[in-house]
Amino acid sequence: MKKFFAVLLAVLMLPVFALAEEAQPVTVKVNDTLSLEVVVPDGYGLDHAWYGDVFYGQMNPEEEGKLLMVLSLGYSEEYADRSINDLSDEELDSLIAVSMSDFANATYTLSETAEGTKLIIVDENSEHDEYAEVFTVYQGYFIGLLLEPAGDVQVSQEELDMAIQFLSDMQFVHTEA
Amino acid sequence: MTKRVLTALMAVALLCTMLPAMALANTGSMYVQTSNGGSVHLRKDPIAPANNVLTEVPYGAVVDVLSYLSDRNWAHVAYTSGGRTWDGYMMTRYLVVQKPADKPGSKTTDNTSTTPQMPNFKKFQLVEPYEVVVRPSKPNGYVNFRWAPSYDCQVIMRCYAGYPLTVIAQDGSWAQVSDPQTGYVGFMNRSFMTTVDDGTSVGAVLNN
The missing domain is CATH 2.30.30.40 (SH3 Domains)
Structure with missing residues (x-):
């Protein structure tokens, strides 16, 4: 009988643990007209800062040895009010070229968020540096998510999936100026 | 890193608080430069994004910088084209002193080579x-x-x-x-x- 209650209690507690572990969205103000709602991945803490009119959010792993992620976001007149999916093929090529500038031996792949927003994933493969950055343009904002592994290893597919999930979960919340 | x-x-x-004198630098003629060769909005107010666009200023065009706003993100500029002059605000990040090179092409990249580049x-x-x-x-x-x-x-x-x-x-x-x-x-x-x-x-x- 004691076993039965123990099992019952464990079963009843499961949803409570599940709720406790589910990451909750965090709202951070970018500027007077925009806030971001982001879901910080489990095991990460978020620090943010502004440099001029550019917002930086650094997601620090709570455990050593895990990937570091830096979100940056700045309004771009070059893509004013448009998103990456609105760009012509020529404009997308130009954006890819800009995204890959200052990388050494980089390759890129195109992916997309759950909602279908295109993502440019630039992967650095030089001898000394292993990192990747995911770029996109959304509503005129140029967005980058830098992914830097703790050691001299490549960004794994699992880490890339986490980054894409982070960008998929990110919501723009507009407010009046 | x-x-x-x-x-x-x-x-x-x-450091910003230590450089107030530099804030007065560089009014006068400056050029518009963008990373993709696109134009830049000249806005009625120093706010973006917003529905306040006066006109678009093309890559390489000259504007007259009249002053900078205190936050230095924006410049108050005058832009003349086709015999008409607009007075408005432009993001300072798109203004340069030296005439920019020709518009960037749409070439994807030339740094995808796997050949090591020796210093x-x-x-x-x-x-x-x-x-x-x-x-x-x-x-x-x-x-x-x-x-x-x-x-x-x-x-x-x-x-x-x-x-x-x-x-x-x-x-x-x-x-x-x-x-x-x-x-x-x-x-x-x-x-x-x-x-x-x-x-x-x-x-x-x-x-x-």
Whole structure:
């Protein structure tokens, strides 16, 4: 009988643990007209800062040895009010070229968020540096998510999936100026 | 390496309070430059995004910078085209002192080569040290500060827009720079930096 209650209690507690572990969205103000709602991945803490009119959010792993992620976001007149999916093929090529500038031996792949927003994933493969950055343009904002592994290893597919999930979960919340 | 990012940002923010005199730099004629060769909005108010666009100013056009707003993100400019003059506001990050090169092409990239690029120090010449600030090609970007003048050489740290450095030697493409805040000496591609005489970039330093 004691076993039965123990099992019952464990079963009843499961949803409570599940709720406790589910990451909750965090709202951070970018500027007077925009806030971001982001879901910080489990095991990460978020620090943010502004440099001029550019917002930086650094997601620090709570455990050593895990990937570091830096979100940056700045309004771009070059893509004013448009998103990456609105760009012509020529404009997308130009954006890819800009995204890959200052990388050494980089390759890129195109992916997309759950909602279908295109993502440019630039992967650095030089001898000394292993990192990747995911770029996109959304509503005129140029967005980058830098992914830097703790050691001299490549960004794994699992880490890339986490980054894409982070960008998929990110919501723009507009407010009046 | 990027753990230094926010620390560096804070350091620059502190530095901002030490450079008030530079805020007055560079009014007069300046050129419009964008990373993709696109035009820039001239706005009625210094707010973006907003429904306040007066006109579009094409890549390479000349505007007359009348003043800078206190936050240095915006410049009050006059722009004349087709016999008409507009008076409005433009983001300072798109204004440069020197006439920009031809519009960037749509070539995807030429740095996908897997052939290692060996650093070449032979053409480096010592120069009278001068101050520069970092000017990334991307609106949100950073520029890599490397051990040697080659994209294949290790990145020491990443510097964000407006980060101040001192050039001590240079060749046609790369500069040897020192970072007054960390004491590091390294190399950065010259296309990603500009002198502090360029009011736009000084503005970036002054912003916080």
